[in-house]
Amino acid sequence: MSTRILTRPQPSATRSAPPAGQPAAARRGPNLYRVLSRVIIWVLVVVQVYPLVWVFLTSLRDERDFASGNPFGLPSSLTLDNYSRAFAHGHLGRYIANSLIVTLGSNLLIVVCGMMGAYALQVLGFRFSNAVRAMFLVGIIVPVQIALVPLFIDYSKINLLDTYPSMIIPLAGFALPMAIYLFSSFYGYIPRETYEAASLDGAGPYRIFARITLPLSVNTIVTVVMVNSIFIWNDFIFANTFVLSDNLKTIPLGLQNYIGAMGKTDWTATFAAVCVTVTPLLLVFLVLNRAMIYGLESGATKG
Template sequence: MQPTRRRRRIDYFKGLTGVLVTLIVIVQVYPLAWLFITSLRTESDFVNGNPFALPTEVTLDNFVRAFGVGNLGLNILNSLIVTMGANVLIVILGMMAAYALQVLGFRFSGVVRGLFLLGIIVPVQIALVPLFIDYAAVGLLDTHISMILPLAGFAFPLSVYLFSSFFEYIPRETYEAASLDGAGPYRIFGLITLPLSVNTIVSVVMVNSIFIWNDFIFANTFVLSDGLKTIPLGLQNYIGAMGNVDWTATFAAVCVTVTPLLLVFLIMNRAMIYGLESGASKG
């Protein structure tokens, strides 16, 4: 009787877990599915019909309008430049700092690492006014650099934490053997540490890309011209006079901007999960 009760209890918890997972998936997937379906509806069907019903007529005119009305292509290009530029700085500087702290080591390296971690709790809002004044003084206002630098700076502490935590997994004997073979710190970094950190690099890039791609605060503060607007700022172009919104074109624009990030996330999902686990388990 005891094994039977235990088996029934296990089956009960398995069923309950399956129901909860299904509900969570529905809650997360439904907005994306609704967004895609709504982007294919005609404007009259969306305004006059039930916005949550299936479309009575499918059209691609919303996507044509999305690119024509709001300079969506230029917004995507600006977001790509900012995202790639910030990620390059985050990965290079984060890996080098973590390598110096965790692998090379020096006096008070633990204190320095703690100071880096304190940067995670610093809110970005406190830097907006000082950065705006400094950028205006040196002529960096209304440039891609004005967005790349603060985005990379505020993401830097977390990347240092993930990389340094992952470097704990690399056996010290590996570095000692390379040193005995005559390899210096730069060669060890390029031939040993860098290849072993691919999954962590993917994780750091993906985690930061989501926030950088959707950044509104820095872009809205430092960008003054239409030619440098990123996607979050560009979506404002779909709001017309007196607050009128071309909803179907807006949903099409959001669908276009979200889809590439989702595809990359799905493709890199396994590497990202492995990198986060290996980079945070010992942190």
């Protein structure tokens, strides 16, 4: 009696093996998640970039063409008269200088106080340091509007109204909790052995801060400056409350001068002024972004 063994046919190797030189992603077809991600990214880019492009094109547009034609259409002719008119009637140089002073002063105060406060809370440590850190973090949820009237009364008593510190102090104060949170989070990743080795070598807390903590905090400093510069440069509420003279007006207040009587507005000159006032902030962001990339690359190379 003979037996017969049934075997299942094996698939050929040539059928299952992928073709040479063909990537696996191409055989699986397009990834739906990747396609949707790219579409969403391009939509966000268009939404963010289109207003800037439109403002720039309108700043080069003739005033009659803008008033009689389609405001959102392409300009029929380009002119630089809007920029000359904006500088002649708007005192843009003074407004930009005031905004630079307020922005630089506020950022300097935020970085110095934020780094030292976070260093004391996270690195040095003391009794009830966690409670103090929690009190700082509570300041993140405090709205700025509730401090306008008390600050105005206090500034009027000590003759601090209509000065640069009247804008720099509250701007730095309300941004300080977030700065302390960012610096504290970064300092938590620095190994304690680094500070212990420096202490064994005879370095005190101030020398450790200057030689170890400060050089390692470059990327965090850039992040804090970039985040706060947007709000400080565009601040309107503090400047409008504490500034009384035209000589100390910042850019948001100065742009109101382009609005004439009976609601008539020189739109093309206003857009030209907006382009001029945005340019310093864009240059600062390019420099800081390059500094952050350089810091990341240096850290990766050393690691």
